[in-house]
Amino acid sequence: MTERRARRTMWLALTAVPAMMLVACSGGGAGDASGEAGSDETRTLTLAHSYNEDQPQHRCGAQVIADEIEAADVGLTIEIFPxxxxxxxxxxxxxVASGDIDIDIQGASALGAVYEPISVLDAAYAFDGPEHLAAFMGGDASAPVIEGFAETAGVQTLGAWSAGARHFTANTAIRTPEDLEGLRMRFPGSPQFLMNARALGAEATEVAYEELYLALQQGTVDGQENPITNIAAQNLxxxxxxxxLSAHQLNTNLVIMSPVWSELSAEQQDALTAAVETAVGEVTTCVAEDEEATIDEWREAGQWEIVDDVDTAAFQEMAVAYLEDTLTGESLEVFEAIRSSAP
Incomplete structure (x- = not known):
């Protein structure tokens, strides 16, 4: 217990989270599982995330992982907390680091608070699309950043998927970087997102996601950027x-696992790896289908002027040049590895 508390203290310091806000989960962590790996008893693993149950990350991601593990019959079951x-x-x-949560779905930018290079997976135009992300994560080029994250955090990465590309909305069309001039664009407050804003030529204004609709309505900001699912959920x-449709950044989610990974049998580890691999494919398909259906619905209803002739090449050229000049050390190495792996 002392070691687990020490690990928790280290992570709280790294993430600058007030101790009073830390949520501890009992009943599913490494120290509370029923039965040891390899026994006849079923071990329950907790899987947590921040998404609603109707979003692809849950129904095509977390739920698929749980269903695949149930079907594998390897002495594991997964309880989901969305x-x-x-x-x-x-x-x-x-x-996750302390073992109180077994599996979590996290954005790369959030994980950058404890290992900065991994946030580069959320860099503007780092990836050409979800297939590029899958190829990078499945190949040797991703090994340094994944191993570096594991060494720093003591956390296993089981896989990664795209939760959808991010696009601009505003009261004027945005086709080129010049169209962003003079617009106050809302970006999330993480360092990588704010760097993306500069790389794209945008004037970033930080507004909480929950306050975004009101900020746009009142004119506090002129525009914003988000994936299609978020734009729809907020009724923007x-x-x-x-x-x-700038598709200037993939929302990259990583499926991470606590040190309980090392307590599982090889059969259980293989089953979890296979389950996440299946979920990666399912989420990619679900996101694409959901986005297409939503955009078709918007076109038919005439709710938006949908700009599909954005000069993405101009945006990408500008962003990549800026990031190559601005990123340093391991973060630059990760970015260069991603771009080098582009098809």
Missing amino acids: SSQLGGDADRIAS AEVQDFLS
């Missing part, structure tokens, strides 16, 4: 006129 039930992102990262068509 919608940040076990705490916000930073809280859950600390809980009510307060914005143009949706510009």
Whole structure:
């Protein structure tokens, strides 16, 4: 118990999370599992994330992992806690490190708080699309960043998927970097997202996601960027006129696992790896289908002026040049490895 508390303290310091806000989960962590790996008893693993149950990350990701593990019959079962039930992102990262949460789905930018190079997976135009992300994560080029994260955090990465590309909305069309001039664009407050804003030529304004609709309605900001699923969930068509399909960043999710990984049998580890691999494919398909259906619905309803002739090549050239000049050390190495692996 002392070692686990020490690990938790280290992570809380790294993520700058106040101790009073840390959410500890009992009943599913490494120290509370029923039965040891290899025994006849079933061990229950907790899987936490921040998404709603109707989002692809849950129904095509977390739920698929749980279903695949159930079907594998290797003495494991997975209990899912969606919608940040076990705490916000930073809280859950600390809980995974200490073993209080077994598996978590996290954005790369959030994980950058404890290992900065991994946030580069969320860099603007780092990836050409979800297939590029899958190829990078499945190849040798990703080994340094994944191993570096494991060494720093003591956390195993089981896989990664794209939760959808991010696009611009505003009350004017955004086709080129010049169209962003003079616009106050809302970006999340993480270092990588703010760097992306500069790389794209945007004037970033930080606004909490929960306050985004009101900020757009009142004119505190002129526009914003998000994946299609978030744009739909926030009903931003009510307060914005143009949706510009810039696809300037993939929302990269990583499936991470606590040190309990080392306590599992080889058969259980193989089953978990296979389950996550299946989920990666399912999420990719679900996101693409959901986005296509939503955009078709918007076109038919005339809710937006949908700008599908964005000069993505101009945006990408500008962003890549900026990031290559700005990133340093291991972060630059990760970015260069990603770009070198582009098909």
